[in-house]
Amino acid sequence: MTSPASSTKSSELARIAAEAAGTSSASVQFTLIHGPMNGHDGPLPLTVESADPDKEDPDAWPTDFCHFSVAGLSVSTSTWPSAISTFSGRVQIGPPEHTGRRDTYAYSGHAVPNPGFIHQSTRKVEVLITLGNQHWSPTYREALMQALVIEKLTGLAAERDAPVLHLHTPVAPFPQTHVSERGDGSNERLRDAIGPCLRFAIGVDPTMSDARLDFETELAALAEEYGIGLKLDDQRLNRARGEWFTIRGFDRERYRQARGKLFPEASVVIPRRAMIASVVGPSRAGTTAAAVAALRARGIGVLAASISSMRKTTFINLVLPVAAESSGKFPQWSGGWLEALPRLVDCAGHRPSLPDESGEGLIADWKVALSPAMRCSYPQSSQQTGATATGRVPYPIWLWWQLPYRTVGTPALLTEVQAALQPHTRRCEVAYAQSRLCRGDVVRGRAKLIVMLSQEHRDHAAVQRLLTDAAEAAQERIRERLPALGHVDAGRVRLRLSPRERWLMYAGASA
């Protein structure tokens, strides 16, 4: 008798292999674009595609897409299956190519997907970590602390061979709900668009509940040690994504002490320049921990991070603060991980390089793309910290969609969403977007937009109503526009736009 989940895993292995072995998909081709978020040449550097993508060419439609922008920097990643099967090593990356936009560079490469990275059948455990209750403007010291936290968290997952499904920071903080405000969420307090929070998810085999419980216990112990806030996704049945169960609140004093003790010498100024480092390689448990540990050992902190796996290839996108005392230009670069480390130390490190560490063997043959050092900017106001005297607060709006493949590309859809929200907002940015090709030839995606309403209100209920109205009006407008845009049957379009994350779900659809 085989174990109960073995059929599930074996059919997942068969699915991965079948997808990887398709007639033209021996490897994964990827394109990374690094650039400033709001350059002078256009709002959003999402792809380098030509003006009119050839609809007959299958490679014009990426199967997976990810975009992340923070602190004025943005990175977007697209992947395609590729027929190229012979290249040295497991991943290769080309030289940076200038896209014509200021400071914006594209990097293309190929990677061998890892069919052994089986996580579809796992149970997702999602964690929301709070590293502060002020608005998001991390110092060098906080960047180091954040790197430490990422390293510890992913290390806990790696000890159990649990794959990191995604990791993002900064994300929207989740306000504490009171008993009287439970229920449909209509009374949920408005959330900040971004805060000093970290959200990550790992996959655990559902039959190994011991491993899951140990992970959660150690997580709670870690939170206690550093004073960080810890919320876990609500594991009750019929609870949607975006509902959190508070395990520990944020302990400001303890966190401050721990930070001061761990990094007494680190500077407490806010970095003015930052760069993006994208580390790419075949997915495997423990790689994020290895990468961040190597950086931290060299005194490099992490300002922001977006880690995700696409087609069994992991993309570790890190925004690294450029050291205040380094005044070099630090041009764009791409190459192997081991060659990248000295460069990173030059521009962002504080300590001399340490001898090689054991964990780095895991990603020794991974490739890195580095953006040029860019100026970074931070949001000036936050609802949570009371900096709302003007009412000009950035609010988050969540987007979920499902569209037939090869109809409307994710960048086009996001542009459309921004246009639809335009009448209600003074500013609208895509903070995060991810889409992937799912079973049944549909592309599913999620995104978080940061909007600043054009009307300024200080009243909680009024803002809430405005946000809801704006989201609903925009949703209708996009649904009307999409059929014309991509020749897609209106009956097959699923799209939800909501100021509350947990209202996004359609019946019977899994995210």
Added chain:
Amino acid sequence: MTVNLRRTPTVAERSADGPLDHLRTLIQALPVPTAPLTFPSREAALGLALMDLSFRLDHLPRLSEHLTLMDRGHMSRSISVDVDLAFISGRLRDTLMVPGEAAPGGGASLWVPVSRYSRRDLAPVVIRDSSGDVVPRLSHRDANRVTAAAFVMLLSMLINAHREVAAPTSPIHQLRHTHQRSRWLIEAAITELITVGSPVGQRLHTPLDHAVLPAPGARDGGRTGDSRSMRDLALSGLDVLFPAAGGDHLMVPFARLLQLATRQYMLVAQLGLDRPRRFLTWEAPLLPAQHRPAPLQTLAKNVLPLNREFVVEYETEIPRSVKAYHLTLEVRQEISVRRFLMSSNVDEEFVEVLAQDLESVARRAQRLGRHHKLLELEMQGIASRLAELGRRRLVDLASYEAYLARLPIPVGPESAPPPRRLTVDEVIAALSAGDCSLDVLSAFCAHYAADGLQHLARSGLAGPALLNIANGLRAAQVGRDVTTDNDPREHGAHAHWRRPSVDLSPQSTEPVRAVAYMALADEAPALIESITRMVSGLTLMVLGIGTLLSGGIAWLYSSEVSEGFAPEQADAVVAVLLLVPGLLLARLALPSTRSVLGQLHKFQRTLAAASVVVTTALAIAVGTVRSDVEMARLFQLALAVLIVILFCCLCEFYARRVHRSSSVPRSARVPRWLRDARRATRRTVEPDDFFDARDEV
């Protein structure tokens, strides 16, 4: 030499329990290839796509099985499926495209797997579509070739993506670059295993079983490049690629894929893309019953007046993605389907995961207690799942009660006690004691929905009580649902199973196992009624003749015998005693003993025969005996025997009544919670016939 052999067990002596042992055995036994075995990459891609689709079968929204009980011991199955090609994604579609020729309709066509079945069944399968046209199939030979190509491809993908592929000293690097013959050997072994197939539960029989090989290093000192070093490298490469413990846990999935590929065939049909929705039907190979010899039980059923039922159980597997499954049964018109019930294990994986969670939390209650909110989250997660289980099974129970009420002879709720109403404390106390009966789970569900179960971490539930709940859940078989018959005919049955709208184990592709329980019986107008009439007639006849001969009814109770009991003219009496039973017996349609009806009627036929034997014996006696006393005693004896037979007939009627009013089948395959809910305490019995259509046995 013998000593050596004893010290190092040969390959053949190793147990075949390990997941990849058949492959290892073949690596030891096959000649080492000197050239690569190259498959076209297109075939490999096709093989992988077919394998993927045939495991999930998510392009089959509906599956129907029509069972016909041919005779005792054989069941024929006709399977029909709805195929929707729209569920096959674009990239897989490109791979599955049939090259070159066009489909009969003129357009392009795809190879689409529609089923998997055991390699044991070699009867030809003819697939027809809704218009009755035969649909072309991929031959087994081709299917085996593309499957082998798929595994060779999968192996090379796993090697290419392995983290040690760049380390020159590692076996993976050697397999990939420097010692390719070892890799070819693994590939040849996989190909051989898939082409030949491997039997279930046996070890492979290889030439190594017949040879005594020298011990390692005994002859050549372990030269590099000889076949032994290559086999060793191949085996150690497998060990690195599929570590038994830790690592990527890849061994079990890979071994399971290989196991299924070697034990089953795929049924692959060529379907045109011009009609994406199709209805296909085929006759599955005839299913033999798995006889379970229980001589005492069979004897008891045949010699006691139990009004036996013929119980058939049928077990099959439904792909988890199938949304609707219909099981219909048809028997001869003379037979009635008294009960028809289907139970599937659709929630069993969910219950197993829940039970494991319960056990883990129980073991860690102390550690988790330090993080109070973490324990509370776990407890709430557990409570929500328990409540959902209670709700689901209650729905099942309600549909079962409705089924009992709409039977031709309804079974009322009189045997079941009225439902208990429990308070929160009572529920928690009952659960802590391991009582996971439906009453308790339903009450738990109600209290959970009414917010009565907050702060569970502080209740008595958190701790060792969770272990009792886990055991209780497993014992009550809460993960199994119940689907009932909805066919109005008496000689047919139909169960319609639907996948729950919210799948509790959404990521699982484990097939759902469904068991159908069918009790076949002889209902009115039944043979036993005719036989009872016949036996009563014969009794009356013997009584009448005796009374006429003695001139009164005193012979029945008096020991004195009247003169002239022995008739002068015996011929007339003999003729009556012989002719009447013969005529009556001829009116009864007695079935053949091989059929199911024959089994049902076995005892009743004995009763009929016995009554005729009695009258015939009496006729012989009348013709030969001349003594009045003896004659009277023989008449009395015959009458007594006939009354006993008549009594047996009445017992049959009583037994039939008991069977009819039985609320829950006495079968081990009916979920425990259902038997508990109706307080069925009698022990379960084995079925008369068990048909197993799960494909891997």
